[in-house]
Amino acid sequence: MTKEDLRIVFFGTPEFAVESLDTLVKAGYNIAAVVTAPDKAAGRGHKMLQSAVKQYAVAHNLPLLQPVSLKATEFVDELRAVGANLFIVIAFRMLPEVVWTMPELGTFNLHASLLPRYRGAAPINWAVINGDKETGVTTFFLKHEIDTGDIISQEAITIGDDECAGSVHDRLMQLGARLTLNTVDDIVAGTVKPMPQDAIAGREVSAAPKIFKDTCRIDWSAKATDVHNLVRGLSPYPAAWTTMTDEDKGAATDIKIIRTRLDEKDNTHTEPGRIVTDSKTLYVECGQGRVEIIELQPAGKKRMATAEWLRGARPGKAKME
Numbered sequence: 342m343t344k345e346d347l348r349i350v351f352f353g354t355p356e357f358a359v360e361s362l363d364t365l366v367k368a369g370y371n372i373a374a375v376v377t378a379p380d381k382a383a384g385r386g387h388k389m390l391q392s393a394v395k396q397y398a399v400a401h402n403l404p405l406l407q408p409v410s411l412k413a414t415e416f417v418d419e420l421r422a423v424g425a426n427l428f429i430v431i432a433f434r435m436l437p438e439v440v441w442t443m444p445e446l447g448t449f450n451l452h453a454s455l456l457p458r459y460r461g462a463a464p465i466n467w468a469v470i471n472g473d474k475e476t477g478v479t480t481f482f483l484k485h486e487i488d489t490g491d492i493i494s495q496e497a498i499t500i501g502d503d504e505c506a507g508s509v510h511d512r513l514m515q516l517g518a519r520l521t522l523n524t525v526d527d528i529v530a531g532t533v534k535p536m537p538q539d540a541i542a543g544r545e546v547s548a549a550p551k552i553f554k555d556t557c558r559i560d561w562s563a564k565a566t567d568v569h570n571l572v573r574g575l576s577p578y579p580a581a582w583t584t585m586t587d588e589d590k591g592a593a594t595d596i597k598i599i600r601t602r603l604d605e606k607d608n609t610h611t612e613p614g615r616i617v618t619d620s621k622t623l624y625v626e627c628g629q630g631r632v633e634i635i636e637l638q639p640a641g642k643k644r645m646a647t648a649e650w651l652r653g654a655r656p657g658k659a660k661m662e
Contacts, residue, residue, distance in 0.1 A: 342446075344529050348373040348425040350444070356393040357514050358431035361451060364518040365429075366401060370525060374404040374423045376433070412437045427528065429521065430483065441483045446528055448483045451521050453513045454549065455479060455495055457538040460488035461549035465513065468549075469506045470574030472566065475499055476509065478517040480524040482535055491535035493524050505576040505600070552579060559583045561613035561661055565603055565630030572601045572632075580638070583661045585616075593662075599644055600636035614661040623647045625661050 349370055351362050354377050366372060375398040380389040391399075398405045404423075408416035417439055428448035430436065441448040454464035455477040461467075468476040477497035484490040496516055500509060527533045538546075552575070559568055559581050572581045580597040587593075604624060617624040623634045638644040639654075 342426075342529055342531070344370065347371060347427060347446075347525075347529055348423070349525070350374045350376060350420065350423055350425040350428045351394075352376045352428065352430040352433040352436070353394045354378045354392045355432050357453070357510065357517070358433070359393050359397045360514045360518040361429070361431050361521040362394065362397060364522050365525065366403075368522055368525075372403050373425045374406055374420070376406045376408065376420070378434075379407045379409055411440055427525070429525070431517070431521070435487060436483065438485070449480050449493060449524060449528075450483055450488075450490070451517050451524075452479045452481065452488055453510075453517065455497055455544065456481060456488060456492060457541065457546040458544055459547055459549035462551040464549040465510050466506050466549070466552055466574050467547075468574075469500060469504070469509060470571055472570045473500055476513070478513055478520050480520055481538075489538060491537050492541070493527070493533055493535055494520055496520055503573065503602070505573040507577045554579075554582075557581050559598065559661070561625065562628040565627040565632050568625075568627050569601050569603050569632050572598050576600060585656060585659050586662055587656075587659045595640045596661075597638040597644075598634060598636075599638060600634075601632040602635055604631045604633055616656050616659055616661060618651065618656060620651055621648055623651060623656070 347370065349365065349372050351372055353362060375394060377392045377394040377398070380391050382388065383390045395405060395407070406416065406419060410416065411434065420440065421443060426444050427446040428441065428444050430448060430450040436448065452464065454468065456479040459467055465476070475497055477495055479495045480493040481490040482493065498512055498516060557575050557579055559571060561568065575581045576599050580599055582595055582597045585594050585596050611629060612626045613628050615626040617626065624631045625634060634647045636644060636646055637650060639650065
C-alpha cells in the first residue's frame with residue numbers, strides 16, 4: 342500500500358490525542374474522518390464545551406463525527422461509508438467490536454505506558470504514584486480485552502524523582518505523537534511485526550484504574566516517600582487532598598496539596614499529620630519521615646505557594662487528617 346492509498350479515521354478526545362493528530366496531518370496523511378466525544382455542558386452557565394480534538398478538527402476542516410452511541414446503526418453505517426482502511430485510537434472510549442474490526446489494516450491504539458504494565462484509564466498517574474523510574478508509550482492492535490492487544494512498538498522515558506504527572510504527560514504526548522507516526526509509516530511499508538504482550542520478558546501485568554476522589558486523599562500514616570509520590574502522581578490534576586483541622590477552633594478545611602518535597606534532613610518524625618511551621622515553611626509529619634508542602638490550594642481559593650498562604654494562615658495548632 343502507498344501513503345496516498347491510506348485513509349485514516351482518528352478517534353480521540355483530549356489534548357493528549359491532538360499532538361498525534363497534528364503530527365499525522367503535517368506528515369501529509371489523509372485523515373478521512375475524526376471521531377470525538379459529543380459537546381457537553383459545563384459550569385454554572387451550562388456552556389457547551391468542545392473537546393480538544395474537535396477544536397483541532399474544526400480548525401483544520403477535517404470531517405467530524407460525534408456519536409452519542411458507538412453501537413448505533415446510524416453511526417456504524419456513517420463510519421463504514423467513510424471507506425477508511427486504518428483506525429487510530431488515542432485517549433477515547435472503548436470501541437465495540439463492530440467498529441474496531443471494520444478497517445482492513447486494523448485498529449491500533451496509543452497507550453501511555455509500557456504495556457503490559459498499567460493497563461487501564463490512568464497509566465501516567467499510577468506510574469508516578471508507585472514511584473516508578475521508567476514509563477513510556479506503546480502502540481498496539483486492538484482486541485476484545487482492553488489494553489491487551491499485540492504490541493506494534495514501544496518507547497521509554499525515565500521519570501525524575503520529583504517530576505509530577507503533568508510533566509510526564511506532556512513528554513509522553515510528544516513521544517507518543519512520534520511513535521504514532523512511525524507506526525503508521527511502518528504499516529504503510531508493510532514492516533509491522535506485532536508481538537503478544539506475554540512475550541515481553543521481565544514486565545509484569547499491572548492495572549491503572551480510574552482515579553476517584555478517595556484515591557486522592559492523603560494517608561499521613563504512610564511513609565513520607567509514598568505521600569510525596571501520591572502528591573506528584575496527582576499533580577496538577579486532580580490533585581491530592583487532605584483535611585486540616587484546627588484543634589482550638591474545631592474547624593476543618595479541605596486543602597489540595599499540589600507540590601511537596603521530601604525532608605532529607607530528618608526522618609525521625611512519626612506523628613502522622615502533625616504540622617511543623619516557622620511561618621515561612623510548612624512540614625507535615627508522616628508515618629515515617631516528613632514532607633515539606635511547597636504549593637497548595639485551600640478550598641475555594643487559588644493555588645499558591647505555601648509561603649504566601651502562611652502569611653494569612655495560622656496553622657500552628659492545626660493537624661492534617
